[in-house]
Amino acid sequence: MKIVSLNGVPYGSTGKIAKQINLIAESKGNQTLLVLGWSKKKRKSDSDLIATSFFSRLFHLCISKCFGLDGFGAKYRTQKLVKKLKSFNPDIMQLHMMHSGFLHLPTLFEYIKKEKIPVVWTFHDCWAFTGGCAHFESVKCEKWKDGCKNCQLDLSMKRKIFDSEKITWIKKRRMIEGVDITVVTPSKWLAEYAKVSMFKNSFITVINNGIDLSVFYPRYSQKQRENGIYIILGVALGWSYEKGLDVFVELRKRLADNYKIILVGTDKNVEMQLPSDIQCIRRTSNQDELAEIYSMADVFVNPTREDNFPTVNIEALACGTPIITFNTGGSPEIIDETCGVVVEKNDINSLEKEIIMFCKNRTFSSEKCVSRAKQFADINCYEKYVELYEKIIKDRN
Numbered sequence: 001m002k003i004v005s006l007n008g009v010p011y012g013s014t015g016k017i018a019k020q021i022n023l024i025a026e027s028k029g030n031q032t033l034l035v036l037g038w039s040k041k042k043r044k045s046d047s048d049l050i051a052t053s054f055f056s057r058l059f060h061l062c063i064s065k066c067f068g069l070d071g072f073g074a075k076y077r078t079q080k081l082v083k084k085l086k087s088f089n090p091d092i093m094q095l096h097m098m099h100s101g102f103l104h105l106p107t108l109f110e111y112i113k114k115e116k117i118p119v120v121w122t123f124h125d126c127w128a129f130t131g132g133c134a135h136f137e138s139v140k141c142e143k144w145k146d147g148c149k150n151c152q153l154d155l156s157m158k159r160k161i162f163d164s165e166k167i168t169w170i171k172k173r174r175m176i177e178g179v180d181i182t183v184v185t186p187s188k189w190l191a192e193y194a195k196v197s198m199f200k201n202s203f204i205t206v207i208n209n210g211i212d213l214s215v216f217y218p219r220y221s222q223k224q225r226e227n228g229i230y231i232i233l234g235v236a237l238g239w240s241y242e243k244g245l246d247v248f249v250e251l252r253k254r255l256a257d258n259y260k261i262i263l264v265g266t267d268k269n270v271e272m273q274l275p276s277d278i279q280c281i282r283r284t285s286n287q288d289e290l291a292e293i294y295s296m297a298d299v300f301v302n303p304t305r306e307d308n309f310p311t312v313n314i315e316a317l318a319c320g321t322p323i324i325t326f327n328t329g330g331s332p333e334i335i336d337e338t339c340g341v342v343v344e345k346n347d348i349n350s351l352e353k354e355i356i357m358f359c360k361n362r363t364f365s366s367e368k369c370v371s372r373a374k375q376f377a378d379i380n381c382y383e384k385y386v387e388l389y390e391k392i393i394k395d396r397n
Helices: 012-027 054-067 075-088 105-115 165-176 188-194 245-254 287-296 311-318 348-361 366-376 378-396
Strands: 002-007 031-036 048-050 092-095 119-122 181-185 203-206 230-235 259-266 279-282 299-302 323-326 340-343
Touching: 002 012, 002 075, 012 031, 012 378, 031 075, 075 105, 092 378, 105 165, 119 378, 181 188, 181 378, 188 203, 230 287, 230 311, 245 259, 245 299, 245 348, 259 287, 287 311, 299 311, 299 348, 311 323, 311 366, 323 348, 340 348, 366 378
Parallel strands: 002 031, 002 092, 031 048, 092 119, 119 181, 181 203, 230 259, 230 299, 259 279, 299 323, 323 340
Antiparallel strands: none
16 A cells, blocks of 8 residues: 655654654555655655755745635645656555645645545644634634634734635635545544534544653652652643743742743743743753653643644653643543543633642542553554555445
């Protein structure tokens, strides 16, 4: 079986997931091709393909920002990519994050329709079925169900020059017509949205994101922690209001000095918004270092306001650290009553009380957290993709 996977970026959770699925598929004797929107590094093997250059992608991202047509630029680059895909002759196409200015989607889907290639599209957010936004719960929007128009999102989140949400939504709907698409969502939460979207006639299934348990495991025992100091940890790829940055600022005002707040994934701009007594650690690509940070924490706090199925939750659990999360997206699906607590979005009073109770009472054991995380072992999760591919090909034959 020949599998082509496409993802806009080489990093972050979607980059890891795309690579891991291909590795598992290859271990079972399949041939894979990973197409990335761009990469700072040169191709490592013949199984990797860069769809566009950094500057070409940057140009199309600017066009997208101005005119709201993400996924509808880079036509020439996409035509060149299609020629390479024809040479590879895939049996199935796996799509991941497609909104990063690297493809002209109608050209890609025209090729898919002509060759009658089945598609598995993993929704890592809501972008696939909206007029351009990745999340819409903040404004409780439902216009995406039958055509986006007059976007309700704040101007800072909208296209600056020309609001093209309606045009984009129509283009997407036409693009997918006649294509054999199986939709995968990492969370039940997103699956429910997909079922009432333009993909409602597609087969929709849930496959959770997974993590590498050989990397993420407890590195310290509680006895090794500094006596009387409680560590509150937050981790994000890009800190913002949506990720709850302001919540940690407020918690720092409320919690006593022996509660130490550490944020991982900050940069200079983020750090300028934070008080000096919040410890910042810049983004690290060293997974062992990240596991050590997770392990030293007493509680992992995820006050996310927009999310699908955050793997940072799983990573924290795997390192023996319990979780408190806002009731947002699929984040609550990762924990159960043995390893964490869910509080309502923006309820900082309840969040503060739970943090204090977690730390003082040691409410959840490290062993229970690790046990829960084992349900999300990457090999088990991503083998389900290969099984899905095999089923699709078998059913078509």
